[in-house]
Amino acid sequence: MKNTVAKVVLGLGMAGVLVGCGAEETAKDSFDQIKEKGTLVVGLDDTFAPMGFRDSDGEIVGFDIDLAKEVGERLDLDVEFQPIDWALKETELTNGNIDLIWNGYTITDERKKQVDFSSPYLENSQIIIVLEDSEIQTKEDLSGKVIAAQQSSSAVDAINADESTIIEEFANEEVVLYPSNNDVFNDLASERSDAIVVDETLGRYYMKQNEDISYRVLEDNFGEEEYAVGMRKEDDKLTEAINQALEEMKTDGTYDKIYAKWFAE
Structure with missing residues (x-):
């Protein structure tokens, strides 16, 4: 973005189940399972200010954090934030340890080979x-x-x-x-x-x-x-739901309020 100051844990048992089930399990659109569970797990680098980082009290805060929480409310889902090794972000997503990569995640041709992206929501x-x-x-x-x-x-x-x-x-x-x-x-x-x-x-x-x-x-x-949210390629329904929520937030002014909070200057 030009001239602006503009980056929970699934239980080990569940992770094991996902790995054990192999490609057959991860090849299915997971949105229905996410809704049944009631929780959306977001993977992030918790040092990427102001997108997603820890404040002086150790709480995870940031522009992307507020966006994700608002999307979660609109989808009637709790949002849990899972710090990950950023070098392994796509692996964490593919293995089912997280549902989204959402932390100043740039759209690139190389990443498009591994994940699907939401509509872009911020320039960089x-x-x-x-x-x-x-x-x-x-x-x-x-x-x-x-x-x-x-x-x-x-x-x-x-x-x-x-x-x-x-x-x-x-x-x-x-x-x-x-x-x-x-x-x-x-x-x-x-x-x-x-x-x-x-x-x-x-x-x-x-x-x-x-x-x-x-x-x-x-x-x-x-x-x-441009920044966007990263999802598994098979998660078409999740991608559609997040795109719709982001569009609604831009239309009703919620996005602008969150933007102003973090990028007022």
Whole structure:
């Protein structure tokens, strides 16, 4: 999103049942089972502010959290939030450990091979952040520099997809990967990396919350994109229900109220 500060546990027994049942079980649309159970399990990276993260009291909050809770109310379902290893998000979904991936989840061609997406609900871009006094001014200045990003993130996908193939010019011809975006920012703050690539929604929010460190966002970026909810490919009824709820929220103003709460600036 341009010029804005814009990311429960199924019992082990149930997980075992799902694995034991194999493809036959997971190949069915699960919406009826979800309604019967009364609970929708959302997988997320609980460090992805302001989309889904833990506040000072340890509660999971965020823009996506509020959206998911509102969708749950409209579908008459409780929503439980399950922190997961973001690198394994599609595996968690396919295995039935979660019902949705909903946490600043970017639509990409590669992900479309594994999941179905809801209608897009938020625009985003992959921005390049450096420290204020860095000599880096453009994307071309990243040549020979150490660049960091979150592993299995859309930031990495965007870098790899960049037509300039600039990754070949990075130090060691690679992106330094970390499990969370907090680690990525810490790497830049400690000057172990020269620049980082992150979602604009997260990046601008993080910088606003950490104004003791002087960051700078380059005018260049690694592309525009859209966020959506990820579901299993066979869950057509669930996809339709979520799309309808999101559309109703945009029509009646609920979406705008939630947006204003998190992205007022």
